[in-house]
C-alpha cells in the first residue's frame with residue numbers, strides 16, 4: 298500500500314473513529330476521483346462506512362452543470378467520498394447542502410473564518426470561489442448485483458489559485474493569511490467531516506441544523522439574479538428541510554411572493570451593485 302494511503306487511513310481513523318473504518322485510496326493520477334468511485338463496481342468496493350479517494354493529480358475533473366474542474370497537483374484538493382445506497386434508500390434533499398455546511402465548518406475550525414457556503418454547493422470567500430462540491434447518485438443495478446451509491450466530490454484550492462486563469466474570481470486558503478495544512482492532512486480533515494456527517498444527514502437531513510446553516514449561508518439577505526432568466530430576487534436563506542434557496546420576488550413583496558429555487562434547475566449570482 299502506498300505510504301500516503303496509510304497516512305490518510307491513520308488520519309481518518311483518528312478523526313472519525315465512531316463512523317467505522319472507511320476504505321481509503323490515494324492515487325498519483327486519475328481522470329476524476331468521482332468517476333473512479335462511481336464506476337468501480339467490484340464486489341467489496343463500497344463499505345457502509347464509506348470509501349475515500351484522493352488524487353494528487355486529476356486530469357479530467359468534473360464540476361457542476363457539466364463544467365470542468367481544474368487544479369494543480371497538491372495546490373488543489375481533489376477528493377471524493379462514496380457510500381452505498383440500498384434499494385429504496387432515499388437521500389434527504391438537503392444532503393448536498395449539508396456536505397457544504399460541514400466542509401465550511403471544518404475550514405472555520407482550521408482558522409478560515411471567512412469561508413462561506415454559496416448555495417447550493419460553492420465554498421467562497423467574499424465573491425471569490427475557494428472550492429466546490431459535486432454530489433452524484435447512482436441507482437442500484439439490481440440484475441448485476443451492483444449497489445447504488447452516493448458520491449460527494451470536493452475540489453478545493455489550497456494554494457496557487459492565481460495560476461488557474463479561469464476568468465472569474467477565485468481564491469485559495471494560502472491567500473487568507475493562515476498557512477494551509479499539508480495536502481494530505483487537509484484532505485483528511487475534509488474527508489473525516491463528510492464521513493462523520495453522512496449517518497446523521499441520512500437520518501435527519503438538516504432539520505436540526507437550521508441555525509448552523511444560517512451561520513454559513515452567504516446569500517441570505519442578498520439580492521440574487523437567476524442566471525438562466527435574469528430574474529432578480531431577495532434571497533431569504535437556504536431551507537434546511539428541502540435544501541432549496543428561499544427567495545422573494547421583490548416586485549411582488551406585498552403579495553408574499555416567496556418561492557423556492559431548486560439547485561438542479563438554476564444558478565444564481567449576487568447583484569448588489571447599483572444598477
Ligand SMILES: O=C(O)CCCC[C@@H]1SC[C@@H]2NC(=O)N[C@@H]21
Nearest residue numbers: 329358359360361376429450452
Ligand atoms: O463545480 C463545482 O464547483 C464542483 C467541483 C467539484 C470538483 C471535485 S474535484 C474531486 C471530484 N472529482 C471530480 O471529478 N469532481 C469533484
